[in-house]
Amino acid sequence: MADRKPVCLVLGAGAGIGGHVGKRFAHGGYHAVLARRSDEAGLQRLVDDIEEAGGEASGRLLDASLPDSIEDLVADVEQAIGPIECAVFNLGAQIGNRDLADTSYKAFELGWRLATFAPFRLASALMPRMEKRGRGSLIVTSATAAVRGNAGQHSHASAMGGRRMLCQTLNAEFGPKNIHVAHIVVDGPVDAPDTLGKMLGEHFEAYKKSKGDDGMIDPAAVAETYWHLAHQPRNCWTHEIDIRPFSNVAWWNDN
Template sequence: MVDKVALIIGAGSGIGGAVAAEFASHGYTVCVVRRTDQAKLDELVKKISGDGGSARAYLLDATDDKSVERLVDEIEGQVGPIAFACYNLGANMGVRNIQNTRTDTFEKAFKLGAVGAFLLAKHVSKYMVPRAEGTIVFTSATASVRGNAGHHAHAAAMMARRGVAMSLNHELRSHGIHVCHVIVDGVVDSPDTLGKFFPEAFQSLKAKLDPRQGMLKPVDLAKTYWHLHTQSRTCWTFELDVSPWVENPWFNSPRASL
């Protein structure tokens, strides 16, 4: 058993992977989770291990209650106490007008956005509350506060995630649990985010903005997550809005809401 465990649900080449690497660099055993793609998880574990950290990989449907419960119980019983939990799954279904949005697509977004977030918090808080310590961070998006055209499924999902986080903040903080909602208000330099839905636009923006540091860098954002986890209880942050210093006209257009 180890002393400190960080659980990251939604660990890829972007924010999740960077958060895992950051916590591993501080001596945490990181448990990285994806729904699919064992090879990508193994690659992340290999990289963290190569840098001197400790990591374990798990495949999981984060919207399935029993699966999340089993994973949390397994980690707590076989790895160590979960001190930090991050829900980093996206819920972007792409730009779709309402007539072209299937009901099951809308429901899938909502499950990824809100149900999975609720399940992670439910099962990790079962262990955190008796210890009177722990951090739960929800990675969120501009869509949690603004619903752009064509993003009704994403906006509904992320606004619900914000509501879950807000309610849990009031419920759990008096038990020593720090709950934080991080609004990522910008283009993230990762093919797992914008590049998944708009690959051509992503490459164009990357080429244009990188020289001016106009994209959010996952490695820099991960440092912010570490800061949130180590904040004094006398000044906990509930909601944090992060964005790059360069305004991006494409991102602020009705086409995009990440």
């Protein structure tokens, strides 16, 4: 068992940021465990791409809203594959642009369950294991909504704000124990066919064209940032970083 590769567990491994992070870590010598809610064929394509490039990967279908689903996955991966040295929480929680009157209690709670409670569950299952080993990293993908609440984003903004604060509390507790917690504010459109692409549908290609060269966030480039964060020397750890295309106005200047 001593020759097992370190594991990078990615929750939310679609064709965008999550999938590219898995590919980058596999290229760097990790066994990438890719988990997503649906599209088993797409998940298998990601695994196949990694293996064809000489890396190691496994795919798991996971509904993070179900009780014990995240906890059971962590336990199974640690037992069957290897120690999770880096976990990437990349699940979204966008329920759409809704006025207050159109935001039901159920919809509001769903945003919280996906954006805040799910990473709390991941941390609860994983941090004791990392603490016992004396090392590890947790990288959490976030969004502009974590730092700015816009109209129509009652569920999303409050839930992502909670995600940000959760990361800060985890960092305060576990940073001194050599566990690196990083919160990534993705402040712009990501060139991802199964997230933004699905939202825009037939208008996706026209939208990309309107943004011009390098006008959208390249998920492969984002993956390099995640790799860097996971391997920073601990005397200069980054807790929070924001990412956007060069042509975008930063969230704090965008009125």
